[in-house]
Amino acid sequence: MNLNFGISKEVLVALNTTKNIAKLQEIGGVQALAGLLNTNIRTGLGLNEKISEYKQRSLTYGSNTRPRAKPKRFLSHVLSVLRDDMMIVLMVRYEPIGIYIAVFCVTIIVSAANWHKERQFRFLNELKEDVTSKVIRNGETERISSSHVQVGDIIRLDQGDMIPADCVFIEGFHLTIFEPNMTGTDAFIQKDYSQPFLSSGSQVVDGTATAIVTAVGRNTQSNSTRVLIEQEKVKFTPLQIRLEKVSRDIGKIGIVFAIFIFITLCLKYIFINSISPSEVFHTDTFGVIFRYLTFSITIVVVAIPEGLPVALSISLSHSIKAMLKDNNLVRNLEACEKMACTTLILSDKTGVLTTSKMTVAEAWIAGTKYDQIPHPSQLDHDVLNILADGIAINSKAHLGVNTIDGTPVSIGNKVDCALLQMLVKNFEIDYNRIRAGSDCDLVQMFTFSPERKRMSAVVRWDVENQYRIYTKGAAEVVLELCNRYMNHQGEAITMQQQDRQLMMLHINIMSRKGLKPLLLAFNDFELQGNNNFYDLEHPPEDELIMVGIMGIKDPIRPDVIEALQKCKNASMNVVMVTGDNLQTAVSVGTDAGIYLDTDHVALEAQQLRDYNEQQREEMLPRLKIVARATPSDKQLLVEYYKKLKHIVGVTGDDARDVHALKDAHVGLSMGSGTDAAKESSDIVILDDDFSSIAKAALWGRSIFENVRKFLQFQITANAVALILTFVGCVSDKEFPLTASQLLWINIIADVLGASALATEPPSDDLMKRRPQFAYASLITNTMLKNIIAQTVYQLTLLLCLLFGHEQLFGQPDPENDWSYKKHKNDFTLVFNSFVFCQLFNMFNCRRINNEFNIVQNIHKSYLFIIVWIFCLVVQVVLVEAGWLLGFETTGLSFLEWFVCIVFGSLTLTLGFAMRVIPVPKRDLLTYIKSPKFYIERFKRRSNG
Ligand SMILES: Nc1ncnc2c1ncn2[C@@H]1O[C@H](COP(=O)(O)OP(=O)(O)OP(=O)(O)O)[C@@H](O)[C@H]1O
Ligand SMILES: [Ca+2]
Structure with missing residues (x-):
């Protein structure tokens, strides 16, 4: 017990957890409860409630903030990157300083990306939890942030409100709440004097009431369980899961390469030096073999596209931020991707298509x-x-x-x-x-x-x-x-x-x-x-x-007509679902440009319900307007269209829309709508404007596009690096690219490439295509064509440089050519040409659908420009002064620099040439199935 209040926190908490009415009566009912809490059921917390008393209140009963996990600090991000075993292997060995610099760069950049991403999502979480409540204090109704609600506050509940804390019903009419249940059996419950306990997180579906707050924050029933759930679930989006898989598959190829290279190197060494088996464990030999091992591991590091998930994360968090600027608050990451695939939108009329300024x-x-x-x-x-x-x-x-x-x-x-x-x-x-x-x-x-x-x-x-x-x-x-x-x-x-x-x-x-x-x-x-x-x-x-x-x-929003046209171009169907009557709906629908053609259908919801399945299926594709609809009709429509394999987005603002919002692939709630609707939605359209929905689709599509851009870039760089190294190893050239060089290439191909390409702003062309098919191959035929062409070109070029260096440039003259220091000059040339090919190819990868203008909107891709210039500068330094850092390079002559740049820029010419070559429509990669598929098929065949 404490001095100021007549009832302890424990008793209050127990009251709501047990929902014990007898106990409430024992206290003397709500009126007495209010007395014990120094509050008044009509006027709320009183005037004399000075600041210190508010403090005392929250000291006694806690404050209404949700307990959450602590943010990970930057250092722990760094550690988790370093924990990556392979990095350790590279570091324990004595290596030229260059490798440490490379490791340092990778670590810092990857950690920074992860840290930034986590901060971004945290910021979003805070935004999405920013709910307000109406409380009565000093006899006046005030709207305050839900986190400021105190035990003893009298809150006012209307349809659509979220109940901010555990409380007890005082009085009201027809209060019906929707109580999300931990067991998954969500239910609508009538609340009154006989059932007065209201739990936080429930939504008011109907009626109005006042209630007295009895438990806040972590003391509430739902929060004590919610924390556990939140800590458990680390949810990945479908695209993230797919990319993890792609990443793993590419990594496996890398490992095979690495093992092969390791064995080849060892055998070659043993053969060439004709080492007898007894000498294998000799320290010298052992050192060499260990060097080969490190090198092979470097190859694995290069091969694994660590940047791929990073690219997606960057792209996601970048898009989410941009979407927020366009008034779309993303509550559920997955929704961004699904927006890209959305084929149909069930849209409210009031407020979404119209201004709602009635x-x-x-x-x-x-x-x-x-x-x-x-x-x-x-x-x-x-x-x-x-x-x-x-x-x-x-x-x-x-x-x-x-x-x-x-x-x-x-x-x-x-x-x-x-x-x-x-x-x-x-x-x-x-x-x-x-x-x-x-x-x-x-x-x-x-x-x-x-x-x-x-x-x-x-x-x-x-x-x-x-x-x-x-x-x-x-x-x-x-x-x-x-x-x-x-x-x-x-x-x-x-x-x-x-x-x-x-x-x-x-x-x-x-x-x-x-x-x-x-x-x-x-x-x-x-x-x-x-x-x-x-x-x-x-x-x-x-x-x-x-x-x-x-x-x-209720006038139509001025930019809605254009937005609807955009959706049409993007093959996204829009169906208007409204509570208004048919004639009003048709009139508005015609003005907005939804209902135009003679084969478009407008009908009342009742008619839709009366149709049999066949009639419905025949009519649904032409349906444009559903009038006199209730929220449950919306839910039905979601179900119908899902059956027709549509990816459905649905808008909603009413508390009763929660089911439709949850059932749809993407639930879009309105900023002015009820908290209940927002809570069940994936995206909140803050300005209620339909055009924001079109923008959300654009950003969603851009995520797929950006991941693909990066994928094309990364796979090309990887393939060239791996094959080049492999050829070098089996021939007499041994290491055409050293471990530190490979690591630098890895930084460009992974982290820097991801930052440059995954943050590209979307081009309007994206909305002229069909929606993304959710399970479409991530590598389109056009990309495949580009990858193969670039790989062949770059490899040919680099191998020519590697093996024909002397024929091309003649014997270097040690006296005239200041850059000639070691025989490594030809390797430096290969390394430099390789990097320049990637740098120019980065431009090619900005546009992966055969568009010719590869510098379109480049001024908006500021990160692309920064990364590109950064790479260029670092590359020049590494080549000209790399030996200072132990980078195993020698400077290049002007002629050689010129050659590198020309060869690199030829990738652009090749890129243009490839753009005119047509490819089949159906993605070739979809023909390639996993081994499991063939085993299954073989089994089926042999059985039948
Ligand atoms: N505050 C109100 N009081 C009485 N009747 C109303 C009120 N608001 C709307 N109505 C009537 O109920 C009908 C259905 O309203 P409902 O809220 O279901 O649809 P809506 O919100 O107007 O349209 P939409 O579904 O496009 O958002 C309206 O057409 C109107 O005639
Ligand atoms: Ca890599």
């Missing part, structure tokens, strides 16, 4: 149609009052001002905000006065749901047992519930068949203009025997009196 454009009020909002003097007093009361009371929205810059902000449902705006601006009525007024004893609220497409509020009159219900909602739905309408004088008139038809006509006219027709109605009724309204399950929404229809305009 206004009332037209109205039908009490029997008269107005082409714009009427002046209040045009309306009967009673009519105006009922209209205003209905709008003010039957809504949870607010029009506020931004405290910082004074701009107006609207909080809550956008339709409701549009109506409030009309009250304030056109009718000059203060909705807050109505809400606070004596007429407004709100006893029950039936919040809006996309299924019911309407909402209602019930108020009690001063007169006993007299109540009034205000209902508003989708016009044709609420019209069904009305049997009377108000006329111009404010009298309730029974609705005849022809009246109803006329109303429908008005609704249709508004819809065809792309407006959302919203019907407002009310009814007075009596409820006998002091019935408790909290128990009322179904709202008394029948026999309503219709007051008016508001045509609400």
Whole structure:
């Protein structure tokens, strides 16, 4: 027990973990609980709660931050790179200083890349956990960061909110929460006095409530288990897994090469020096053999494309950062890759395709149609009052001002905000006065749901047992519930068949203009025997009196048309799924450019549900618009399209969209949407804009593209280096490239190449292609063509230099040629030409789809330029002054430098020539199956 509070942390924690109501009652219920926690269930933490007391609170009960693993420090990254066994082997041996420099460079660069990557993802994690909560403090509702929520805080929960900490229900209407369960059985649960315990991390799906916080941070039930789970799972994206495999396969080839080279070298040594078996273990021989071993290991290091996973990581983290600039917050790494493969997007209309800046454009009020909002003097007093009361009371929205810059902000449902705006601006009525007024004893609220497409509020009159219900909602739905309408004088008139038809006509006219027709109605009724309204399950929404229809305009976003066109070019289908009626949807869809051709289909969700499977399959490819849809329809659509082998992206903002968001390959939630939706999504579209989705696809595609660019570069360099070394070893040249040179080449081919090519900004051409097939070969035919051509060219060239050096340049004259120092000159020439070939080929690899402009957008690839210049400078230093560092090079003459540069730049010419040679469409590498496949097939054949 402590001094300030009447209840200990342990008791509170136990209360929520055991969900023990008896225990709560023993304490004396929530009211008493609040007392023990020095708080008030209506006004929240009090004024006298000074800063020191807030501190005392968090000292006693903890703070609401999620426990997390400590970030790895740079040094531990360095150590984990050094732990790489092969590096150690290279270091223990006495070697010229050059090798240490090389090892040092690799270590630092790889560690830096890993460290940077981890920081990036950590930053993202922080962003994605940045959730706010509404608390009542000093009687005012405040929005604070969830991490500042304290035990004893009274929090306000509305549809879509995330519950920030464990808490106990105080009061509310129809609170339904979605509790993600550790056992995987997620469930919707009704919460009230009988089930008052709310666990942190749950989402409010329906209703509203206030609750008192009882446990925060690591003391909450979900967090104590979550930490364990988070520590366990190291999740790789599918592409990462594939690249690991590619990397391993290439590594295996390298090992085979290395073993072969090792044996060849040893045998050659033994033969040439005709060493007898007894002399093999002689120290001299042993030293030589050990040197061969180190060399072979170097070959393995070169062969293993360590840069490949690094390239992907760099590309991923680079893309994620760039996507954030484009207002896409990536919550799940895998989503970036999947965005590249997405073939279909199920998009909401409101807010995504439209601006969601809603206004009332037209109205039908009490029997008269107005082409714009009427002046209040045009309306009967009673009519105006009922209209205003209905709008003010039957809504949870607010029009506020931004405290910082004074701009107006609207909080809550956008339709409701549009109506409030009309009250304030056109009718000059203060909705807050109505809400606070004596007429407004709100006893029950039936919040809006996309299924019911309407909402209602019930108020009690001063007169006993007299109540009034205000209902508003989708016009044709609420019209069904009305049997009377108000006329111009404010009298309730029974609705005849022809009246109803006329109303429908008005609704249709508004819809065809792309407006959302919203019907407002009310009814007075009596409820006998002091019935408790909290128990009322179904709202008394029948026999309503219709007051008016508001045509609400929601303009299309200006850049959406272009973005939709981009998706079309990229063969990404867009299907609009909306809760609006069919006519409104078709009108908006046509304007946006979704629904154009005669074979496009627009239908209501009900129709879709009624179709049989065959009808559906026939219609789905042409489907463009689904109207009157509920979140569960969205989920169904995801399922249908997945069956048709589509990679489906789905947008969602409502708490009820969580299932669709989770089921889809890529769940895209809206920045303005509910926390629940965000929590279940893979990408948060911060600005809600559809064009950001198109950009996400572009970045996703660019990841594949960049990995491929690097792959082409790396494989060429590897193949040439390995074959060259191999030929050198079996011939009389022994080591055409020394171990330190090979390591430098390794740095270029791996880490530097990865940094240069994996951070390339995407070109717009990417969005002119079909979506990436998720399991398409990573090496396309075009790449294969380039790899083979370059390898053949470079090898021919280098072997000519290696074996024909003297024929080409003549016998070096020791007196004139200052650079002639050792016989190693010809090796230096080979080394230098090799590096120059790679440097020029790096340009070729910038564009791997036969594009001719290989310097396109080069000014934006700043890392490419930096890396390239860095390589160039280091190379010149290594060649001209490398011997100082023990790098086993000699300087080159001007002629030799010229030759290296010309030979290197010829790779560009070759690259251009290759671009015109056509290749078959189907990836050749897909024909090559793993040995397992052939074994299986052989078994099948021999069996059948
Ligand atoms: N606050 C509200 N009060 C009453 N009725 C509403 C309200 N908001 C929307 N409606 C009605 O319910 C219908 C369906 O709304 P729903 O939220 O399902 O779709 P939406 O969000 O408008 O469209 P989308 O699915 O494209 O985002 C709307 O067409 C409108 O007529
Ligand atoms: Ca390597």
